[in-house]
Amino acid sequence: VKLWGLGVEVCLQGPQILSLVPSLLAGPYCRNSVPSAPLLVTNSSTVTVLFNSTSHRSGRGLLVSYATSQHPDLISCLVRGTHYTQEYISVYCPAGCKDIHGDIWGNPRQGYRDTSVLCKAAVHAGVIADELGGQVTLSREKGITLYESAFANGLRSKR
Numbered sequence: 001v002k003l004w005g006l007g008v009e010v011c012l013q014g015p016q017i018l019s020l021v022p023s024l025l026a027g028p029y030c031r032n033s034v035p036s037a038p039l040l041v042t043n044s045s046t047v048t049v050l051f052n053s054t055s056h057r058s059g060r061g062l063l064v065s066y067a068t069s070q071h072p073d074l075i076s077c078l079v080r081g082t083h084y085t086q087e088y089i090s091v092y093c094p095a096g097c098k099d100i101h102g103d104i105w106g107n108p109r110q111g112y113r114d115t116s117v118l119c120k121a122a123v124h125a126g127v128i129a130d131e132l133g134g135q136v137t138l139s140r141e142k143g144i145t146l147y148e149s150a151f152a153n154g155l156r157s158k159r
Contacts, residue, residue, distance in 0.1 A: 081114035
């Protein structure tokens with residue numbers, strides 16, 4: 001398992017340390033500081049993340065992104081279409097993206113706005129099951145002025 005994209009908004013009273021059980025300790029992870037290990041790698045297939053933090057203002061917590069050698073094109077649930085400039089791209093969405101914070105605009109008939117969260121839009125379109133994740137092929141097309149909202153696969157897209 002490879003972990004990256006670790007970040008904490010602010011460290012107010014000392015460093016925040018991240019422990020990966022069984023055997024890795026890393027940090028601090030604070031805004032504007034460089035962690036000792038920006039990419040954490042473990043040979044275990046299961047990792048428990050223990051995040052020890054002092055009090056903070058925003059209450060935001062942290063985001064952990066991961067990769068696996070089984071799917072080198074694995075992306076985070078938070079990736080949007082605007083992160084890519086290629087006309088065609090194939091990515092692998094992880095399981096569990098349906099309930100993440102992030103909006104989707106569009107529907108399977110019209111397509112989706114490029115600011116939509118990709119994997120959540122793929123679940124909405126029925127291209128992948130949220131419980132499994134899966135391979136998604138994207139093509140960049142000319143956008144439209146107004147995307148219609150739709151309810152599909154337990155999600156409502158925005159208009």
